[in-house]
Amino acid sequence: MTDISQSTQVDAPARAGAGRWRTVFGTGIGNALEWYDWNVYAVFAPFFASQFFPKSDATSALLSTLAIFAVGFLMRPLGGLFFGWLGDRKGRRTAMVASIAMAAGGSLVIGIAPTYDTIGIGASLLLLLARLGQGLAHGGELPAAQTYVSEMAPPGRRGRWSSLIYVSGTIGITVGTALGAVLASALVPAELAAWGWRIPFVVGGIIGVYALVMRMRLAETEAFEHDDAARTKISLWQAFWQNRIACLKVIGLTLGGTVVYYTWFVAAPAQAISVKGFDPSATLWVAVAANVVFICALPFFGALSDKIGRKPVLQFAFIGGAVLTFPLNWLVQDQVWQLAAAMFIAMLFMAPASAILPAVYAEMFPTHVRTTGVAIPYAIAVAACGGSAPYLQTWLTKAGAGSVFLTYTVALLLLAVLVVRGMPETKDVDLT
Template sequence: MPDPASPAIRSDAPDVSATSATTKSTPAPSRLRTVIGTGVGNALEWYDWNVYAIFTPFFASQFFPSADPTSALLSTLAIFAVGFLMRPLGGLVFGRLSDRKGRRAAMVGSIALAAAGSLLIGLAPTYATIGVGASALLVFARLVQGLAHGGELPAAQTYVAEMAPRERRGLWSSLIYISGTCGIMVATVLAAVLSSFLSEDQLHAWGWRVPFVIGGLLGLYALIMRLRLEETDAFEKQADTPDRHEPRTSVWRGFWENRAACLRVIGLTLGGTVVYYTWAVSAPAQAISLKGIEASSALWAGVLANLVFLVALPLFGALSDRVGRKPVLYGSYIGGAVLAFPLNWFIQDQAWQLAVSMTTAMLFMSAGAAITPAVFAEMFPTRLRTTGVGFPYAIAVAACGGSAPYLQTWLTSNGQGDLFLGYTVVLLLLALAVVHRMPETKNTDLT
């Protein structure tokens, strides 16, 4: 853990609006810009990323040969996983940009790339038009979005954590997944509306393009909002008072000096990312493709579950500010491990079964998701905070998160779905072991 001898957020600051000699006050307009600028951009990132997962059943045959629908679906999900391979590079590139040039610069760059990738998918020609070139364009667009998303989440997490008052950092950190969930919900609602008003042939022919084009065009608004954001006090203090007698530490040395924190990030992320992408992202698509649940009903079940998730996030964030980070993390991972098998077995061929299982899983998931931005930020010093979180986080997500929908689909279609559930439980137990050994970080000063 970093030495708290020179806090970037004073331990005696009672509220976000408090004024001290070393920490400037944050007026209401600045707080509003922080929430909107960070939230809109982060929501659009998650919207772009998850539109792909939600609409996979509708456009898989547009980029791959349609003779074998299952093969086309698996190929499209494989590209979903390939996009995750760029996330460690994105975490490293945008993390260093954030730690050297500022949090705002990294967030502006990441949102621009994500929007460009979405627009490319929405306008790309199909396999019937240019053959394998369509598949190549899809891969390229997903790699661009993977690079962007690998930098967006850690930069946004760091920005929010550094802007928050120490005593409310857990509550403020829930903004990351609140805004991300709003992006997912918009994508899911749009999918449900389109599936309700368009025929299946229209969805496969052109309806799937609509959400990708919308995501690309909305990127301009997110860019304008982020250009108006202020830089954090923690970064500005570090930038204004460099140690001129000591060379700048390399990023790799920084990783080594903070190796315990980096390993904690990986350990906490592995199980959480599998659960998140299994339930919050791909569950409706899995229900449509493998369980035969009607498309619009499955998508509306996803909307309901995400509404519960959205309401629970700030409640668990505030709870962690009162009782500590570790008790909330314990509840999240224990609940996920205990319920993994029952919730999956409960889903048969009815949308209400999907809604019950998704809602329950995401309620427990929300406890961990709400506070991990605060927990991760509290592990690292300011000079390495974004990179220290972003790179190991992206490695964990690339290793297990991106492959989760593909692995689940492949195993389930071969009658071995319980193997995937066992794999999920093992990763959640690993996260519990990490929580048990980590120190409590509530009210930690950011140095």
């Protein structure tokens, strides 16, 4: 009996450790796929734009492709509503399983879709429908994953664990960018435009199937299982209204960061290639290196917030981002090293907020409305300003009004600073 008892005591930490790694991997791979999907679309847009739109006007085809990128974001609020409800009523795991299945399907559709030369405007419509489906899925994926990780985090480590969201997401972006760099090096532009761009979308679909299997093996969070309100007839809209101030804070914290993120982290390589004429291979490898810097910085700032609090870390990120917006854009002229320096600095100043916002969002809401409370306002903010950022930046830059876009970015970052100043410190909030 003593041996059995001692063996059980020894095995318990190992089982707990295995369970935590399963949580980290199962959540991370699905979240990485979401970001991979969005990034490969932005990175490969210059190559496949003419496959879905008329080739007679390359600039018009690129703008149309970026417009669909932005339109996909309009589905995020609906995805946040549906998958948020699913996560708050049926469980966080259920929402994550359903969202990853839909996202993987969208990636496969794009990868095998016929071209404009083959079926005309039907190709454009297929691209649009696939992106709308992915937008719906991704509107619920990120909030569900954020809530799941925050609720599963060990006491005193929520900030560090929440950095998993952007660590895994950036890994997805890095894989997509690296794949783009490899393909740009191995294939000539004509081959990339003809068929090479399909490879990353098909790969994304295959990864999605694997992520689906992994997520089906995850355990549900104790916070959800022990929350009776999640299974009662409490109106979701009533709960949402009761937490309306927190929802407005989510929007205020998200607007500026999402513009910076999609400007520097997602669209910068495509902008440098298509607008400034940078070498595609060198530009994409710069983006890979910058993302590695970002990944390394995230856990540090997550752990720092567990020690000194969320508010100081957020203020550092948003104030620094506002101060550096104009200088970093002026830095990028006609050399690849300038893009590298600007991206490295931008990554270091956005890492603090990116690392801990998933925890901050979760700490604002009670359990029975936590996923929806994050999902809907977050999706509204990203749909309003995130998805449109690459298109708006391209359009204003070509019109000679790039400073207007930069001023817009600074204003949104300063709004986030004001929101942080009015927030209570939340690092010690109990999510159970």
